[in-house]
Amino acid sequence: MAALNSPVADLLSSYRARDPLESVDLARTRDLVKTARDPWLRSTRIHVTASALIVHPPTQRVLLRWHPRQHAWLQVGGHGDPGEITPIDIALREGREETGLTDLVPWPDESIVHVVVVPVAASDTEPAHEHADIRFVLATQAPESIRPEHGEAPLRWLTVPAAISATAEENLQETLSRVGQLLAH
Template sequence: MECPSGDVQHLLSRYQPADGGEAADVARTLAMVESTPDPWSRGVSPHLTASAVVVHPETGRVLLRWHERMESWLQIGGHGDPGEADPLAIALREGREETGLADLRPWPTAALRHVVVVSVPGNAREPAHEHADLRFVLATATPDEARPEKPTAPLRWLSVPDALDLVAEDNLRETLLRTRSLLGV
């Protein structure tokens, strides 16, 4: 399910949700995309974001990043930059920026793996809002080259069971369970 043209509407309409909760998030996200000129705009809530779980397939480990604003360990990812519309390309760019890993690639395919609407707390710059997050899995062959983009965003390579114990968000646990199935661990 590649999205080379950035056609999020097409990507979502072809996506098969795993359960009723995800189906509701997909429907809500698709309705927003169809009714909003720029679904990536931070002025819309929810607005699109793209993220990924980074894996090292040879060891079955996953990479998590400390997210200061959310005060928890999360996957990599975030907002599209102006002019960006392809969620996989955004997840790859964010992954490279946040981890320093230059060899990130979709794994085992470029398929969309999870769609979830998540709440984001407000801060001094913006009010509380929601992200409609489009999640992928990316792989690296060079895990030892991972470097945090800043000191307040450390990275941790973990086994999937350890990652499941560490994360606080149920929606990320679900993404990790789907990733574990792909890894066969």
């Protein structure tokens, strides 16, 4: 049990929420990690996921991906594969898979940018559930190298204000605002 939870628990132990809503989500995520046998287990009502906003710092743009299931422009990311337990590694793998970018690196470092619990609607294959999403920022130096994972998941480089306008998800708008602050410095 400790092996599955340890990297997440260690990462969350030093993270501080930036607003009251995030405080609630962070507490729920910490409780999940503390009590779950495997916090990554997809069959549970709430489980940990890892995602990232990909940035190109020289142009201060962010990359959004169309998610056909959610019918929304969102960040890249998702579930850990069997044996994966380190959130930043999962975000990096998902970022490479979903964008084709092979040069992704944590930016400006491996720090968490946001912790959010998001509802996920039921599908034909799974019931409604929640993702305790740990979000990071990844950077590329080759923005022109993007390649969508498949035809139903196009990618768009946008300025931060345009990205905020492109999504209706308030939690992602908050993440984008935080990334905009990082890019401005």
